[in-house]
Amino acid sequence: MSREVRVRFAPSPTGPLHIGGVRTALYNYLFAKKHQGTFILRIEDTDQARYVPGAEEYIKESLDWLGITPDESPWNPGNFGPYRQSERKPDYMQYALDLVEKGHAYYAFDTAEELEAMRERLTAARVVQPQYNSITRTQMKNSLTLSAEEVKARLESGEPYVIRVKIPRKEEVRLNDLIRGWVMVHSSTLDDKVLMKSDGMPTYHLANIVDDHLMKITHVIRGEEWLPSAPLHVLLYQFFGWEDSMPEFAHLPLLLKPDGNGKLSKRDGDRLGFPVFPIDWNNPSSSETAMGFREQGYLPEALLNFLAFLGWNPGDERELFTKAELVEAFSIDRIGKAGAKFDIAKAKWYNEHYLRAKSVDELQQFVIQDAQKEGFEVSEEKAAAMVRLTKDRVTFPAELWQESKFLIVTPSTFDDQVASKRWNADAVKVLTHYAERLQNHSGEFDAETAKNLLAASADAVEVKLGKVMQAVRLAVTGAGAGPDLMEIFAILGVKELANRIRFALDQLPVNG
RNA sequence: GGUCCGUUCGUCUAGGGGUUAGGACGCAUCCCUUUCACGGAUGAAACACGGGUUCGAUUCCCGUACGGACUACCA
Known part of the structure; x- marks a missing residue:
């Protein structure tokens, strides 16, 4: 049974897209393109309280910048819309109700206080997992413990309720992860997760399964943080009777801190001075800006290549891949299992490579x-x-100007260290002579000419050119090191060059 | 705490029952160079530990340690 590949990246708009999320999107994209499939962007905005304005646009702009463009998205809908879960809200309830009817879910009326009290009671009784499950649900207020009449009455009175999944007591849940192989979990360790919240919105678990099914998703490629809830998702597919079209799962290893241990966070970026977000993010509530790779000068092709190799490799020794080459080479079974530490030095190397290209x-x-x-x-x-x-x-790219602006901006100061070490009578002799020669020079002035003239000046005053080169550089550029000096001379031109030398001669005291 | 996942140079990783354990970044040295870079060459640098299985284990199995994720009416 081979279906057309359809994958999705499903972020929630609660803030800037983390670089780990970008990698997840990338892998989804690469997998889809590799198999001539469809890459879908679905916004999971079922939590109204955490919704952050601008986050959706941020996601779009980030993906656009990197060229990880979805084939179907809220901005470019396909035939499976809407692509925002908030806009799909009316549809979820029927699915939850279907589960209730089948006996796989139930209504629960417990208040937040009652739930809290239950957890405290269980913790006090040293129950290892204080959760709403096959045992504790018998003591709570739900449609399993209450009479049918009472449930009906409560529902009709408009009392708030949630719908919880009824996890079977004893069942081995098996899942064949494309990256990790068989993962087995006993249902007794799972809890009766809420499927429908009291505000009428579905939770991630319900919305995710329903939407993936409706959107005909064939492969769920997501972060490892979802692995613990994957068994629940498998169960849900079974309860709905959708086992036959259940997608395959691939849980990606996490991106870790460069030093020490733990998941890469925004703090790490601030602390170590590198971005953890694709593009700048202006926090609407604090008006702070979190730096992005784009604004720091990373090229999209470099970031893409770097990200692709954080947890994946082609199996040979090539490391430089264009997006098209990544698509060609990508495969899920070459994704590693272990988390990858985020090493910005490698990202810089990629950037240098692509900049030079x-x-x-x-x-x-x-x-x-x-x-x-x-x-x-x-x-x-x-x-x-x-x-x-x-x-x-x-x-x-920003260094291009920084490293060469001395060509435009005549230096007004000179590196002290270099001056005290290299500025001497010989240098002054050569430069004085050279400045005069320049003044009388007419016609072409290229690097070759500049060098010949300088060598002639050195000869004339009987000084070894090599001895004074750094002083010459200092006089013209203000610094002791930099790009090829003769090329610089040629760009400057005779007049400006002579002016600079005379200015330096004027400014710098002669010692030795 | 519980459940699940993981562990090869500092980092990203290749490999796989017998290898001089390979590459890349970074680092060091040398070459190139009238500087600094680029480039080239060379080098230092790893199979977490303990038990099995086996003629042989870094590789397979089991433990231990360590790390991580999850454990919400968040995703």
Whole structure:
């Protein structure tokens, strides 16, 4: 029985999408595309209290940025809508009622206080698992303990109620996870989870199963945090009589803190100085901004490649994959079982790789825009030259401008350390001579010419060029290290170069 | 606490009953280079522990330790 592959990514809009969620979306996407299937985005907004405005748009923008575009979503509906669970609200009750009719679920009228009292009582009695289950439900207020008349009366009076699943007392629940193999759980360790809340909304468990069934989902690829409730979901499929079309499950290993142990959190990012969200998130209630990979200068193709390899590998030694290549190579059975620590150094390496792979044309825009932000107009030609000079030395696009802005902004200060070490009488002699030569120079001035002239100056004053190179660099750029000096000279041009040298000669005291 | 999941270099991982346990990031050294990077080369660096099974276990089994997730009218 091979059905058309349909997978879904089902986040709840309670805040910014965590990078782990992005990876889950990615794996779903890759799996769908690999099998010419459909990738669906479904918004699980059944918890009204936790709904955060803007979170949905954030999810959309994040996925768009990375090119993990859903084939069906609230913004691009297919034939299985709506794609927001809040909009599917009217449908869930009938399914819950169906379960009640079949004897797999029941009404419960217990108040929050009564539930709390029950848990306290059980804890005091040292019951290992204080939960609403096959044993404790006999002492609670529900349609299993109350008479039919009373249940009817309570329902008709409008008393709040929930619908709970009736977990069988003794049953072995088996589930064949695509990543972990057979997982077996005894039903006695499960509790009678709420299916319908008193506000008329379904819980995750009900909505998830109903929607996956209705949307003809074939594979549920989600985070490992769902593994403990997967047996409940299997049971639900059985209760509904949907075993035949039950999707396959694949529970992904978690993303862990880079140091120490535990799940990767926003705090880790703040503490260690790297993002854990795909794009910037402006918290509407605190007006704080959580940094995103995009704004920090990570390229989407780099983040994608990095994320794909956190828990998956193709089985050979290739590590550089475009999105299309990932689709081609992806398979669930090559996903690892153990959690992966988040190592930002590797992400940076990927970024460098993809940055270098970009053409000068693509990159020069970054320079032009960054310069503009600081009030400088840089021509395309100049920006291209600046990119050529720096692209092999930086990690992020923003560094392109930072590392080459000295070409636009004449240095007014000079690195003290380098000055005290390298600035000497020989340097002054060479530079003085060179400045004069430059003034008289006419015609082409390229790197080659610049170098020949400089070498001639050194010769003329009988100084070894190598001895004064760093001082020359200091005079022109203000720093002791940087890109190829002669290329810099060529870009600067004779006039600006001569000016800078004279300025340095004027500013720096001669010692030695 | 209980249930479930996991454990190969610092990190991401390959591998699998007999291997010099492979690659990548990072790190170190060297080469290239009139600097710093890039690039190239080399190197240090791992099978959590204890029992089995076996001629042989890092690999299979069982325990232990450690780690993680879950344990809501949250997802």
